[in-house]
Amino acid sequence: MPEKKILMGNHAVSYGVMLSRAEVIAAYPITPQTQIVEELSEICASGRLKAKFIKVESEHSAMACCIGASAAGARSFTATSAQGLALMHELLHWAGLGRFPVVLANVNRAMAPGWSIWTEQTDSLSQRDTGWIQLYCETNQEVLDSVILAFKIAERVSLPVMIVFDAFILSHTYEPVEIPDQDMIDRFLPAYNPADKLDIGSPTAFGALTSPEHNMELRYKIQQAMNESLGVIEEEGRNYAEMTGRRYGIVEEFMTEGADTAVVAVGSMVSTCRAAVMEMRRAGKKIGLVRLRCFRPFPYEVIRKSLKGVKRAVVFDRNLSPGCGGIFASEISSALSTVENAPKVNGVIIGLGGRDITAENIMEGIELAEKEGDGREIWVGLKKYNHGK
């Protein structure tokens, strides 16, 4: 019988990494991520995981270490958050375009300023063009399972995978988490043994100068791999479900049957949305929920299918691309642009900087969208100041 533990989201990551038998871990501490690598350092020190744990002086170096280790054929992991992720930016490209299957856990935290440690999705979303697969988690159990899945997916398609989850709401909150058996995970995730790796016996250059003659084809191959990964994510999700009974895919539909309005949400607020949808259903409203788990590659086909038939999609964005609006809303709009009689997309900006999101907020968002949804984004939870009027 698999063991059950009460784990915070951060430690769920650590356990996932341990079970995945990562070989190189390089990280720099940053709240709210630090406990991930803190626990891993102890796991390594105690010998439960035989990995090289490298202390580095910056996130930039952490990712550089992971890339180097990965190039040498080692399974590599790092974790970070917000400013740390931003500091890695250059090397995120390097890992993505170099096709190194590094796994990174990013705890969503608002970018500063104003200085913040609370959750917001903008940090990971602003890395969307770096060539990383991005998976957003809803629960601590999913966090643990996703780490294992991430290695499997990454190594199959030779692309790095970023596991993303919310600061504090998941990272520091304890939930019961089932720890899969090591034997089972070993069967699911065999040792990493890439065809191309650094080999002093047969020296080749990695990431060297590539002329216009060849580079475009390499980009095309990345796009192919990204597209292919959608199938791999689903397939490995099914395999994992066979072992554990827990299934994770690209997009999840919840109470969408016969719905006129679909709520689209990402991350831990999906659970809040579930509660709001259930309540509105009880009140007789034809409403459903579409949860987006995989943001890169963007699942155009699946989204189109999931939202087919609804009149309105209300997309909740805990992020902001200033001057544009919510990033998920923007991408979903583009996905639906080729669909005939496409549903109207309303973007709702909510919970920025870690502001709490309640079921009431969600319902308010839906109502506002229906009332004044003219295509501009709607802000929910924004304080209104009357200045004594």
Add this chain to the structure above:
Amino acid sequence: MSAKGFASYCLDEMKKTDSKIDFKDIGEFPSSAISSFDMRWNRTGSWRYLRPIYVNRTPPCNNGCPSNEDIEGWIRLVSEGRYGEALGLIRIENPFPSICGRVCFHPCERGCNRKNSGGAVSINALERFVADVNGIPRPPEPFFGRNGVRAAVVGSGPAGMSCAFHLARLGFSVTIFEKRSYTGGVLRYGIPSHRLPKKIIDGEFDCLRDMGVEIVTGSDAAINDLKKDFFRVFVAIGAGESKRLGVEGDDSEGVISGLEFLESVYKGSVGENPGRVVVVGGGNTAVDAARTAVRLGAESVKILYRRSRVEMPAFEEEVREAEEEGVELHILAAPSGVVVEEGARKWLRCVRMELGEPDSSGRRKPVPVKDSEFTLECDLIISAIGEDVMRGDLPEEILFEKGSVRTGFDMRTSDPAIFSGGDMIDLPRTVVDAFASGKRAAIAIDCDRRGISFAEIGDRIKGSRNENVSMSKYVSYLGGRANHRATGLAADIQDIAGIERMNLNYFDERQRNPRGHVPLDKRLGRRNKDDRFVEVVLPLPEKTALKEAERCFHCGRCTECDNCFIFCPDVSIAPAQGGYGIDYGFCKGCGLCVKECPRGAMMMIEEPSEEDL
């Protein structure tokens, strides 16, 4: 390869490689930008504009040593347990570590980069360890065999014995002429046994004899006569004329000089209990005299010194030990007269001093305090306020300048056949400086014999400091090999490996291992009278010596620690015989190796131009 040549080489190689790449469709492409072939033709070292090199900087200890010992080198040999080689390395430059390890003022330790990480390495104690652990000194091999040329050395003090040793090693047939009936000069009669046991001096003279040096004691040979029989004459008869107190009554009975007192004790002509003793002066002779008086059972021993304690030229440790032994220190006090009464009751009249403006020596000048006279009743007054060089019966050709024999950098006096050194010339009056002067004269005499101009080769054989010469460099210049150490890949550069050259992140703090001392009651003969003149400072036990040697940072010298090898991101550094080799074909000149070298044994230099290469 010229820059242009390199560019066309690259172009050719790229074309060759490109012609091999022939993808039929996208599926044949690699997953990312990984080269399909070996890319070592792409010599990325061409990007470099600065290059790292290995260098030997001068360790601060070596730089501080007037005898130019390779201290870093012999400490490394000690830490490897190669004691015989360590001794050999020292003796190339300084033949008498048994003596310097006991009485040297060890200026080497002043610059030690360990200073703030647990205290300077105890170099002086280690030097004595090296001498002691090797036992009775044995004669070293001459560098080039015997040359059959005779050289005379007048005076068997430190300068003379050093000159004789080096001349013998350079192949000369040497005769030492000593006026006294015993050898060693001031080492024997001026430094008491509790600091330098006589058997140490005997051992070194036995060794000199074994090297073929003839020693004539009780000699009254005239220097001008020696010139006839010997190719060159080295004169080092010291500064034997003690300065008088210069106060009223300073010629009274019971007023003697420090050296006179010490020599009388050595000869056994001073009886037990000299009574109440006042020593005037703050140098090592004063402290030696005071501690000797204590050992003779003096009722009381006072040292009178006109400046404050920090200005005392004597070794701090010696002053501390003297106080432990009961010597009273009266600082800021000077004699103003000696009063003798009928029946030989005697007083020293003294005056209190205070420190005024700095004088020419940079120390604050002591000036008498008005109406502060006091008297000390005493039985013996020892004046130890310095010595002058005696003109005596030196040949007239030897000219003096400001009280010292005038010599050039080559130690030659105004008589071209006569050289001089030690306390007679204008040098700091220390044992190690005397040893160094003897060496320099020996090299200059050898140059004379070979018809080499010492002045011309001076720059090539200079040690780290201008006033030093290096025997090892001189022997190399002559085509021989003096240094026992393997030659490394590093180039010698004229730069001191000061603290700013070090990467202190690689060194932890380790406390200096103190030297042991004979307990007070034993060394004062309270248990057994015969113990009174035992050597006070104990030898370092081997284990402690090894621990102390381990504290050395090895500043400016490669110890093959592998840091450069480990840190090189271009895998361009590899261990090689005698150090590491840098593959400049791939070294991009990032400088990480230099930055991470713990001890400043690397540096970045401007990429040499094609002409330079």
